[in-house]
Amino acid sequence: MGEPQEIVPLGKNELMGVVARLYAEGYRLVQIGCNTLLAGYELNYSFDKDYRFKNLRITIAPGEEVPSISAIYQNSFLYENEIHDLFGIVVTNISVDYSGTLYRTSIKTPFSVDNVKLPEAPKQKKTEGP
Numbered sequence: 001m002g003e004p005q006e007i008v009p010l011g012k013n014e015l016m017g018v019v020a021r022l023y024a025e026g027y028r029l030v031q032i033g034c035n036t037l038l039a040g041y042e043l044n045y046s047f048d049k050d051y052r053f054k055n056l057r058i059t060i061a062p063g064e065e066v067p068s069i070s071a072i073y074q075n076s077f078l079y080e081n082e083i084h085d086l087f088g089i090v091v092t093n094i095s096v097d098y099s100g101t102l103y104r105t106s107i108k109t110p111f112s113v114d115n116v117k118l119p120e121a122p123k124q125k126k127t128e129g130p
Contacts, residue, residue: 003051003052003053004052004053005054005055006052006054006055007053007054007055007057007075008054008055008056008057008060009057009058010056010057010058011058012058012060012064012066012067013069015056015058015066015069016069016072018055018056018065018071019045019069019072019084020072022047022049022054023072023073025049026049027047027048027049027054028047028048028049029045029046029047029048029069029075029112030046030047030048030053031043031044031045031079032044032046032079032080032083033046034074034087034111036087036112036113036116036118037059037093037113037128038060038118039061039113040059040060040062040064040113041059041060041062041089041113042057042058042059043057043058043059043060043066043089044056044057044081045057045069047060050126054072054073054076057113059110060089062088062112062113062114065085065089065090065091065092066089066090066091066092067092067093067095068080068090068091068092068094069097070094070095070096071093071094071095072097077094077095077097078102079095080094081094081096081098081102082102082103082112084098084100084102085098085100085101085102085103085105085109086103086105086109086110086111087109087111087112088108088109088112088114093100
């Protein structure tokens with residue numbers, strides 16, 4: 001049996017305030033993950049306190065910038081550089097910015113909207129009625 005997890009959808013302008021509050025409450029940063037969507041990206045910031053996960057979720061369009069949380073959680077700079085290199089998302093004010101050189105990949109931003117071909121949703125079979 002797993003522990004309950006809370007998912008909190010946010011606008012990117014709310015991110016810094018909520019992250020600062022979590023830090024003040026004693027939460028630790030667990031991970032920052034990113035997914036490519038049909039029309040943009042979904043970023044998930046996971047925090048933990050007393051074995052309770054809180055996940056902050058923001059959705060952005062291609063070309064939108066995201067603020068770095070490295071001023072609050074210093075270790076986030078690695079996640080943020082990874083997101084920049086693999087997805088092409090500009091993360092502003094990263095405390096340690098590798099400027100696109102954290103990873104060497106055969107193609108630039110391999111998981112960006114331009115490079116990921118997402119499959120179409122499966123078509124529903126028509127059911128015949130009586």
